[in-house]
Amino acid sequence: MADLRQFHGPNAGYVLDAFERFTHDPESVDETWRAYFADFTPTEPAAPVAGGATVEQALAARSLAEAIRTRGHTAARVNPLRPPPNPDPMLRPESHGTGESEETRRLREVYCGTAGYEFEHIFSAEERAWLRDAVESRRFAPPLSAEGKRALLARLSEVEGFEKFLHKAFFGQKRFSIEGTDMLVPMLDEAIQVGGAAEVVIGMAHRGRLNVLTHVLGKPYSTMIGGFQGTAKPDPVPADPEALGPSGDVKYHMGWRRKEESVSVTLAPNPSHLEFVNPVVIGMARAAQDDTGHAGAPALDPARALPVLVHGDTAFPGQGVVAESFNLSRVPGYQVGGTLHIIANNQIGFTTDPEESRSTRYSSDLAKGFEVPVVHVNADDPEACLAAVRLACAYRSKFGRDFLIDLIGYRRWGHNEGDVPGFTQPRLYETISGHPTAREQWARTLADQGVVEPDEAEAMLRAVYGRMSEAQAALAAGVATHPPSANGARPDAPPETGVDADALTQINEALLGRPEGWTPNAQLEKLLQRRREALQEGKIDWGHAETLAFASLLYDGTPVRLTGQDAERGTFSHRHLVLHDPTTGAKLNPLQALTDTRAT
Ligand SMILES: Cc1ncc(C[n+]2csc(CCOP(=O)(O)OP(=O)(O)O)c2C)c(N)n1
Numbered sequence: 001m002a003d004l005r006q007f008h009g010p011n012a013g014y015v016l017d018a019f020e021r022f023t024h025d026p027e028s029v030d031e032t033w034r035a036y037f038a039d040f041t042p043t044e045p046a047a048p049v050a051g052g053a054t055v056e057q058a059l060a061a062r063s064l065a066e067a068i069r070t071r072g073h074t075a076a077r078v079n080p081l082r083p084p085p086n087p088d089p090m091l092r093p094e095s096h097g098t099g100e101s102e103e104t105r106r107l108r109e110v111y112c113g114t115a116g117y118e119f120e121h122i123f124s125a126e127e128r129a130w131l132r133d134a135v136e137s138r139r140f141a142p143p144l145s146a147e148g149k150r151a152l153l154a155r156l157s158e159v160e161g162f163e164k165f166l167h168k169a170f171f172g173q174k175r176f177s178i179e180g181t182d183m184l185v186p187m188l189d190e191a192i193q194v195g196g197a198a199e200v201v202i203g204m205a206h207r208g209r210l211n212v213l214t215h216v217l218g219k220p221y222s223t224m225i226g227g228f229q230g231t232a233k234p235d236p237v238p239a240d241p242e243a244l245g246p247s248g249d250v251k252y253h254m255g256w257r258r259k260e261e262s263v264s265v266t267l268a269p270n271p272s273h274l275e276f277v278n279p280v281v282i283g284m285a286r287a288a289q290d291d292t293g294h295a296g297a298p299a300l301d302p303a304r305a306l307p308v309l310v311h312g313d314t315a316f317p318g319q320g321v322v323a324e325s326f327n328l329s330r331v332p333g334y335q336v337g338g339t340l341h342i343i344a345n346n347q348i349g350f351t352t353d354p355e356e357s358r359s360t361r362y363s364s365d366l367a368k369g370f371e372v373p374v375v376h377v378n379a380d381d382p383e384a385c386l387a388a389v390r391l392a393c394a395y396r397s398k399f400g401r402d403f404l405i406d407l408i409g410y411r412r413w414g415h416n417e418g419d420v421p422g423f424t425q426p427r428l429y430e431t432i433s434g435h436p437t438a439r440e441q442w443a444r445t446l447a448d449q450g451v452v453e454p455d456e457a458e459a460m461l462r463a464v465y466g467r468m469s470e471a472q473a474a475l476a477a478g479v480a481t482h483p484p485s486a487n488g489a490r491p492d493a494p495p496e497t498g499v500d501a502d503a504l505t506q507i508n509e510a511l512l513g514r515p516e517g518w519t520p521n522a523q524l525e526k527l528l529q530r531r532r533e534a535l536q537e538g539k540i541d542w543g544h545a546e547t548l549a550f551a552s553l554l555y556d557g558t559p560v561r562l563t564g565q566d567a568e569r570g571t572f573s574h575r576h577l578v579l580h581d582p583t584t585g586a587k588l589n590p591l592q593a594l595t596d597t598r599a600t
Pocket residue numbers: 207272273274311312313314315316319346348349350411415
């Protein structure tokens with residue numbers, strides 16, 4: 001008869017793991033272990049005695065607590081369809097030679113619930129401590145008020161009702177339904193509300209996009225339904241100013257803008273190429289954050305705009321542009337004070353299971369290399385999903401860095417609504433077909449809590465159907481129309497871009513001025529100062545012409561932004577927009593030194 005007290009720390013975990021394998025299949029462990037396990041009963045050692053604990057017991061308790069904090073996510077119930085696979089054996093008290101205590105039970109509630117946290121890859125001790133305290137104090141997860149709970153049910157009813165209406169009215173037409181990750185919409189609502197930014201710029205692919213366009217961006221039901229009615233063209237909806245681009249692309253690639261007094265929300269138009277919109281969205285946010293309406297260097301205020309990127313769980317690890325964008329996220333020229341990333345994780349890519357498309361446990365693992373905090377959250381727990389957004393926004397405000405929420409749900413239908421997922425994932429889809437929707441589960445919770453009457457929840461769903469049916473009827477009766485087309489609004493002739501010769505001479509002179517005490521590189525300065533004669537003689541080279549053009553734009557009030565490797569000097573040593581003092585290393589940007597320009 002043996003018990004676990006002979007083993008300590010990781011050894012105990014290893015033995016338990018081997019024992020578990022042995023109980024399922026004795027052949028899976030070697031002969032020595034088989035003989036040992038034949039007479040082995042793992043017993044739980046006694047919990048440390050409060051106050052009278054030995055140093056060893058205290059250390060063991062601490063080591064278990066630490067394991068829960070760091071590895072608790074492996075046991076968290078973040079997948080709505082199945083229990084966590086392979087929880088880390090170090091989460092067992094026996095692995096540390098200790099027992100469960102009040103403290104470890106409390107930590108398990110925090111770290112092994114419907115959200116799983118990964119913070120240990122972050123180098124900054126201050127950030128790690130802040131994140132731990134934030135989740136353990138639950139200060140971003142206060143229970144919703146009864147009013148908040150009802151509002152959330154109403155929102156989930158809109159999300160689900162929209163998809164169900166389209167499913168019935170336009171059966172088999174592609175819409176890339178959100179169903180299974182329905183919480184994405186309330187999460188985006190929350191980010192817009194608590195993110196504190198006057199501008200929110202969102203990038204996302206096809207999945208759930210029509211729902212987001214309608215509910216988060218405010219694209220009218222009639223415009224959306226109009227897009228489904230004519231099937232001859234890919235998108236019969238004419239372009240309108242809010243669509244941010246001409247029509248012609250499919251409806252689930254279109255952009256839209258919602259402008260309100262307190263906030264402007266933009267969904268960037270998206271190409272079919274997955275994740276390619278990411279750097280565009282980050283650039284749009286940066287443009288909104290940079291104050292360029294004055295001379296000198298631009299003033300960056302990351303609080304002004306919040307970029308939000310919604311990723312697919314297969315595209316996120318699969319597309320190189322994701323890593324490329326992360327790589328630039330902390331480089332000064334590209335910083336935006338943190339992007340909020342949400343993986344709309346439906347656990348499948350077209351017909352491909354995760355095991356066939358990535359080499360990591362989580363879809364989000366790439367982000368860890370860039371020290372991005374990660375929260376995995378169960379898409380069936382609305383309150384946990386909103387808490388994750390609040391934590392993410394608070395972290396961004398405090399540290400100005402990216403945050404990732406891995407929203408784990410499922411995909412109710414095929415990749416699109418014409419696909420039969422049972423051809424390739426029969427067992428998964430058997431599970432999904434019997435799985436209640438997030439709205440149904442939330443309605444039941446609220447009915448149990450006495451917050452809504454059972455038939456009230458159904459009425460909320462019916463109301464959405466009613467509104468959509470009315471919009472469809474109005475379209476049919478010709479009462480509702482699409483906004484007029486903005487196509488063809490291009491200018492006939494190219495604009496006048498010439499600059500007066502005297503003005504150019506003055507600009508040239510200003511660019512060749514050097515501040516008091518600033519020493520130029522002699523070799524380069526000789527070349528640059530020749531630009532005085534070059535202008536008179538009409539021998540302007542490429543770099544010279546470009547610099548004059550940039551300066552004239554700044555005088556006109558048009559900001560110029562140039563980024564990329566070698567952008568300052570120019571790949572062929574032709575540009576030299578930033579000069580370096582050889583004695584002090586100080587930089588001089590003559591364009592930003594112009595004092596009377598109207599832009600930077
Ligand atoms: C660069 C690129 N490769 C392939 C495709 C084709 N494609 C469109 S959706 C899709 C599956 C994406 O899966 P996931 O990222 O998990 O998103 P989901 O559709 O499941 O929401 C593929 C392969 C594409 N549009 N772009």
